[in-house]
Amino acid sequence: MRFRWPWFYGVAPVLGALAGLLYGALFEVGPLTGSAIRGAIIGTPIMLYERRLLVPALRERIRGLATPLFLLATVALYIAMIVAGNAVASTVLNRLFRFMYSERNAMLMTDTGLLYALCISALAVFVFRVRDLIGPGVFANLLIGRYHRPIREERIFLFLDVAGSTRFADRHGDHAAQAYLGQVFNALALPVSRSRGSIDDYIGDLALVTWTMERGLRDAACLRCVFDFAERLAADADTWRSRFGQVPEFRAALHCGPVVTAEIGLERHKIAYFGDVVNTTARLESLSKSLDVRVLVSADLLARLGPLPTEFTREDLGAHALRGRAEPLAVAAIRCGPTAGAPALSGAISG
Structure with missing residues (x-):
């Protein structure tokens, strides 16, 4: 089949950047440009995963679970992608943009950052589940x-x-x-x-x-x-x-x-x-x-x-x-x- 929505590879980073900008504006965390880049790097894998463009076989297995197990498995996977994405984003910001002085400290998420990411992830899981249930x-x-x-x-x-x-x-x-x-x-x-x-x-x-x-x-x-x-x-x-x-x-x-x-x-x-x-x-x-x-x-x-x-x-x-x-x-x-x-x-x- 030919319908793979290639345009979404460009949309996903934009959505992630918007979430990052919102976080930066709400909590006044560093330059907004850095927040947008971090949000794009963290959010893109999650959005591609939900559109079956990243590890589709794993998504289908999780999607077939009962709703409580589906929620737990999806949130756990989101956390893993958030942590990995944050590490990648911190490395990029530190080495390419010099936004942070200590690469090691930059890779650690604050409690506020982790809570924000979990809330956004839980909201995304809920929205996508409702979307799946009714089409x-x-x-x-x-x-x-x-x-x-x-x-x-x-x-x-x-x-x-x-x-x-x-x-x-x-x-x-x-x-x-x-x-x-x-x-x-x-x-x-x-x-x-x-x-x-x-x-x-x-x-x-x-x-x-x-x-x-x-x-x-x-x-x-x-x-x-x-x-x-x-x-x-x-x-x-x-x-x-x-x-x-x-x-x-x-x-x-x-x-x-x-x-x-x-x-x-x-x-x-x-x-x-x-x-x-x-x-x-x-x-x-x-x-x-x-x-x-x-x-x-x-x-x-x-x-x-x-x-x-x-x-x-x-x-x-x-x-x-x-x-x-x-x-x-x-x-x-x-x-x-x-x-x-x-x-x-x-x-x-x-x-």
Whole structure:
């Protein structure tokens, strides 16, 4: 996938420098330039870590922990990065800028500095955890109040259903099924993030993913997300088999069109979509099971995508009547090249 947000490598030092400037202004600690440099050096690794641009595998393991353990592990990691960053910053300030006379003393953090760093870290952990729980796109839109008033817009919808989850629950119990689905959806998070989509809801064993038209159409990002997810599952096949006894399988249906998007709820706010497009995508997901197709895409979306990238092929499956829709909808199966260790995404799915 191509979406790595290279611009954030420049944004992270700026955010760290701002935190350093705030500390210098509040506590009148040395030149503000030195505080900004220290903040940039300390803050950059933390921000890159939170954006999956630094030790992403470790972040995914910590992120999968229960919330209390997640908080403890993340704060402990932040402290380690703060201490290491402070040592590096002190060396840079002492040797390059001569802000401090004793390099050894400069590398020691004051109680105030450590407390400030811990408070900022705890706040960052809390904000990022809330962001993870409700989704980055939803979090940002709730903060700015974008959908406080209903907005009519066009979006791309993906309904991704984990196949065979009911049978898995019958064999292993509800607790094991919850752990299984939780890990499947954790694996889905990175492909969605890379494609700049948003996981807007989980409905049992189904994930609802959306994109704005601009983001989802760019280089067929909405399709790449699905096959990137399949590649992740195939790459970790041995781990899935050892832990759960099987590699997850899924069906995906994609459609696009106009919806009304609005913020709803009083005590628990949520961004919801209203319109025929959502219902049609749900019907397409059911149709994919009837047609025994892994990835089913509406002709409406394919027309908006234009010529597909060379790694994708389409098989037109004709027009099908969908419940609740007056006109039949033409659909196509989308396939990609074989994933290492797995068949191409075109075969039958059990369950």
